[in-house]
Amino acid sequence: MTAAARQFALVAGEPSGDLLAGLLLDGLRARWPDMQAAGIGGPQMLARGFESWWPQDKLAVRGYVEVLRHYAEIAGIRRQLRARLLREWPQLFIGVDAPDFNLDLEAALRSRGMKTVHFVCPSIWAWRPERAEKLRAAASHVLCIFPFEPALLAAQGIAASYVGHPLADVVPMTPDQAGARAALGLGAHEQVVALLPGSRRSEVRYLAARFFAAAALMHKAQPALRFIAPILPGLRAEVEQLLQASGMTGRVTLLDGQSHAALAACDVTLIASGTATLEAALFKRPMVIAYNMNRLSWRLMHRQQLQPWVGLPNILCGDFVVPELLQEAATPEALCEATLAWLASPDKVHALQQRFCALHAELQRDTPTLCADAIQKVLEG
CATH class of the missing domain: 3.40.50.2000 (Glycogen Phosphorylase B;)
Structure with a gap:
């Protein structure tokens, strides 16, 4: 990628995030045809010309104990990624879901002046409400996939937009x-x-x-x-x-x-x-x-x-x-x-x-x- 083409950086840490990010990239490509993006992603993103610096499955770990087992490797990837992003400075960083990985990364980037977007509101309405404070520090804006979320985030002082759930357009109303x-x-x-x-x-x-x-x-x-x-x-x-x-x-x-x-x-x-x-x-x-x-x-x-x-x-x-x-x-x-x-x-x-x-x-x-x-x-x- 040339310096002029490094417009967006994305991290999608699991297959569901890869699907969401693929559709997001479609929207970005339609708006900015010469857009290029890099970071960490899966096959849906790669099919759209995304450059993945690490395999997505390195981040696809769930559960406290499971994350602890892989913590050193995941933390190392995040440090290296943060350093590279600060060095190359994309116009925007977009963290797609994977809040345990992305929110800390977004906060570090935003504290240095980079604009950040988080795609998919963490389920603070279901569990771990303390994430609202972390989200406020991490994201310049949140893209919400459920209609009740922007009002909930606004009450927490977090800018957000409801964008619908991408899967609702992928799946036909009457499946064949x-x-x-x-x-x-x-x-x-x-x-x-x-x-x-x-x-x-x-x-x-x-x-x-x-x-x-x-x-x-x-x-x-x-x-x-x-x-x-x-x-x-x-x-x-x-x-x-x-x-x-x-x-x-x-x-x-x-x-x-x-x-x-x-x-x-x-x-x-x-x-x-x-x-x-x-x-x-x-x-x-x-x-x-x-x-x-x-x-x-x-x-x-x-x-x-x-x-x-x-x-x-x-x-x-x-x-x-x-x-x-x-x-x-x-x-x-x-x-x-x-x-x-x-x-x-x-x-x-x-x-x-x-x-x-x-x-x-x-x-x-x-x-x-x-x-x-x-x-x-x-x-x-």
Whole structure:
């Protein structure tokens, strides 16, 4: 990159952030066609000409204990990145989600006079409210993906804009289930369960075995069920070992990525808590949300929880519209029972789909353009 082209620096620390950042880059490219950007990103960003100085998966670690194990390497990357950004001085730094990594970096850059934007408001309304003070110091402006967030941030003295949720434009209002099934080799009238144990190695380690054990119980109860599991290619070997241990090899079809195809094709999904649950809601799919993590990490996080819900569909709907089975409650037996309950309740599925349609409409905005509008104001301000 030439000095004149170094306009924006971005860090997206995990696959969900990579998707958001890819759409953000579309908006920036449309506004500034000669724009170039660098930092840390994943395949969606790389496909748009982004230059990643470190592999994104170096930052994709969740949970207190897990982060501690990788702390030295992550802290080293942040120090080197900060030094490089201060040396090369982009017009703007944009931290995409990953608040534990990005907020401290943004604060350091902003204290030296660099303009900073944080894309995705940290869930201070759900847990860790102390992040509001850190966010105020870190970000010149916050791009919010949920409509209630700008007012909440304004009360904390933080400038923010609602830009809609990018996924609401990526996912069609009426998903093509028949097309997705044909593409994946699934029968039009088969009942299909999608297993999504997460995109991080730590999530797969704690959840995949439970999901496969639950699938084994579902298969025993209903042998005609089809199971699909979208897996990141880098995690495939580990997942195959867990699948073999469960006795479900040959009965669960592993997909290389293709999580959206899996959600479009399925009748119900057993899914790890996280952004993927919102994707499932946008695909109008009933789901069972599960999570399991290191016990110490769970205790620390659970103490700081401010709402009774963990899953995004429940948080946004303000109700337990889908079941959540967390930590010790996420047994294979409970996961099996809750998943099969959706297949036996078409009326409840229809009512849920109507609610998810309303949620989809509320989140649907021209996100790339609104992001570019807000960023232009920051640059001009």
